[in-house]
Amino acid sequence: MTIERRAPRNDDVAIRITHCGICHSDLHMAHNDWGMSIYPMVPGHEIVGIVTAVGPDVTKYKVGDKVAVGCLVDSCQKCHQCTSGHEQFCVEGATLTYSSLDRRDGTITFGGYSDHIVTRQEFVLKLPDSLDISRAAPLLCAGITTYSPLKKYGVGPGQKVGVAGLGGLGHMGVKIAHALGAHVTMITTSPGKGDDARALGADEVLISKDADAMNAAAGTFDFILDTIPVGHDVNPYLNLLAPNGNMVLVGAIEPLPSVHGGLLAMRNRTLAGSLIGGLPETQEMLDFCGEHGIHPEIETIKLDEVNEAYDRLVRGDVRYRFVIDIEASRPAT
Amino acid sequence: MTIERRAPRNDDVAIRITHCGICHSDLHMAHNDWGMSIYPMVPGHEIVGIVTAVGPDVTKYKVGDKVAVGCLVDSCQKCHQCTSGHEQFCVEGATLTYSSLDRRDGTITFGGYSDHIVTRQEFVLKLPDSLDISRAAPLLCAGITTYSPLKKYGVGPGQKVGVAGLGGLGHMGVKIAHALGAHVTMITTSPGKGDDARALGADEVLISKDADAMNAAAGTFDFILDTIPVGHDVNPYLNLLAPNGNMVLVGAIEPLPSVHGGLLAMRNRTLAGSLIGGLPETQEMLDFCGEHGIHPEIETIKLDEVNEAYDRLVRGDVRYRFVIDIEASRPAT
CATH class of the missing domain: 3.40.50.720 (NAD(P)-binding Rossmann-like Domain)
Incomplete structure (x- = not known):
């Protein structure tokens, strides 16, 4: 089936995904091990890519920026957790990057094993230029x-x-x-x-x-x-x-x-x-890793190798994170 | 048997004990529940009283001062734990108020179910005047x-x-x-x-x-x-x-x-x-309780009622701490 992404809202950033990491939790979610999965599902919350369009109210990003999206794509933005930078603990419940329901229209959110993603600007992170976009994705969760x-x-x-x-x-x-x-x-x-x-x-x-x-x-x-x-x-x-x-x-x-x-x-x-981190701290982490040249150790795969990667993940057979090269997985046009 | 206290050393304070609280741990120690008891044993680490004598090097206290002794009576005073006020975690091991071995002469330490105690000045605390000495003892542990x-x-x-x-x-x-x-x-x-x-x-x-x-x-x-x-x-x-x-x-x-x-x-x-506190924080706590008029809720007993108190402690039958009135338990002279 084809998953349609929404057209950018006024405060949305549209991102052409170049790479997405595979987190062990993707496997649990795919199998509904935690009883919270919503299908159809597109896993993936370690996302990096390039901005392709922005809504008219977007001020933080412009077309061509290198950006990232992690485990969260929305929250109330008003409660004491959100306003203190702990959006993962939003009192109303944060919206997860995939297998969650959009706060505005109730549609299912879809993650990064995909060609693009559309996300409100507050939940888009800047990827420092000093980070290699082909290796950075697992920073967003791991x-x-x-x-x-x-x-x-x-x-x-x-x-x-x-x-x-x-x-x-x-x-x-x-x-x-x-x-x-x-x-x-x-x-x-x-x-x-x-x-x-x-x-x-x-x-x-x-x-x-x-x-x-x-x-x-x-x-x-x-x-x-x-x-x-x-x-x-x-x-x-x-x-x-x-x-x-x-x-x-x-x-x-x-x-x-x-x-x-x-x-x-x-x-x-x-x-x-400890559970992930809020948006300000996630940006701080990216900046820290950029400054210190810290990249995850990865094994790059294509999108059609995900099932095999999941099998290897179960066996602990990866040093130390799989990253899907989305860019290299696009159908020839 | 008679327990002899040492004559004050140069840095010792001799204290006439007026009251001593009963801590549940006294019961465990008396029964060697933790396998660390040394006999003969005089329990009691919630001690208050009046200074009766001081060694020639003592500068912190003088005869007549209202003072207190808690769970510790000595430590190395040199390690990073001691110098940062966490004597309970002394790297060499703190000396407990009772059923422990004196660092200098290896004799057994004896606690507060007793008429007096001799302790080095660093481990003696000042009891604020605003605290009622007859009710304050359980502050030293509880x-x-x-x-x-x-x-x-x-x-x-x-x-x-x-x-x-x-x-x-x-x-x-x-x-x-x-x-x-x-x-x-x-x-x-x-x-x-x-x-x-x-x-x-x-x-x-x-x-x-x-x-x-x-x-x-x-x-x-x-x-x-x-x-x-x-x-x-x-x-x-x-x-x-x-x-x-x-x-x-x-x-x-x-x-x-x-x-x-x-x-x-x-x-x-x-x-x-969390385990008790170091000496500076224990003094801070006494000062805080003095300032706020905080006293434990106690039931006062005589020294010959300790065994009965232990039985009641096992049944949880006390609101909320027994204090031995040592002053009232002295033999008539």
Whole structure:
């Protein structure tokens, strides 16, 4: 079937999509694993492209601009969450980039596995010139998901930071924490990932199955970014935190096995969670990555290779994010 | 047997104890529930009294001063935790007020169920004149344990704060959160505690067994202080937090049933823990309580009633803290 995009409204920006990242959540949404999917569906919320048209009220962008769209395409813009830059927590509910209902006309929103997208200007981000548009797309979800908690907890020089799990999120966590000036340790079950982690910017590698190494590192981390994408025992990681240390979950949106209250209370530790970021912080992240030359590590595919990519994603067989080259996937004209 | 206190060292303050609070942890320590007890034992770490003698190097106190001693009596005073006022996390290990080993001579420390105590001046606190010495003792543990997380998370006017559990800690949490200017909701399983909670300063009462009320309150709290003293399902409480809301455990130093990662991640929520406070913050708390006229609600007993008090503590039969009137328990001379 053909998905029609709306003609630009007065405040809309029309974007010719050049690339779109594949997020693991696309797979869950496609399969309705979370019971919230709306069909027909066009997944994709890591979108970059070029502005092709703007509505008459658009002031932020002009035709030809390099832009990006992330997980959100609308919100009320009036509540305290929206006005403080946390649109993802809009009191009325944010409109997601795909499989959500447009706030104005109730039509289904469609994402970035597509040739173009039309979005109101407030939800369009500027892609810094220093970023390579063919590699930047995963910043829109994997980038902001890791940047936001690192910034919230003030990660920077002099701090010992752990990143648990080396996948789409984890590899961005290592790169950003390193660029923020922290001493970064990759915490992984797989000794085989050590070289990769170091190449990404990790100063050390801690094997989580090595009980002696885990004991030796107990109480030494200021911050841990836990990107492990499934429910898992967080107690061994909490035990790595120093007093007043913070650990943030960005992957496991599932039940966790029993957490020991004493690991939190006896050392003023924190177990938190984090969900993407608002629009101002997403722009800040893009600018930061532009300034520091931070790109995701990607494998580029064509649009007709998505099903195969999903199969490989299930097996964890990607280093570290698939990006669909939409530009190269267009039918010859 | 007779417990001999040491003669004051050069930097010691000798204190005639007038009152000592009974903390639930005294019961666990007396019974060696945590496997760390050292006998003979004199429990008690909520101590107030009058200075009777000072060593020649003591500059902070003089004979006749009203003073207090809390959970700590010594630490290295050199590590980054000590020098930043977090002596409870001393890298070398803080010396506890009782059932611990003195750093200098290795003797067992003895607590406040006793006629006097000798402590180095850095670990002696000034009791503000505006506090009633006969009622102030529980501030030294229950007071600082609740004050510290309320301050760390910036609780104040315009914030909606929940206090879960109405016991020795919870009742102090309500009083202090109220004095800090927050809108306070007591969250309790027991409708019968509503009137008490309001009398303590709660603006509202939320019955945690009332599913409709819990649903209606979902996502509305900025901060929850969880004083429930045993392992319990924290998910219903996490669900009450607004985006970026924080919940702090101060009671449950036990395994918690499964925590749902999505409750944390999807709303940037935090589940943290907190352990007493350092010396500077404990003094700040005493000064704050003095300024605001905050006293614990207590039941005064004599020293020979401690065993009975312990039995009642196990049954939760105290509103809200036992204080031993040491002064009234002295043998007639």
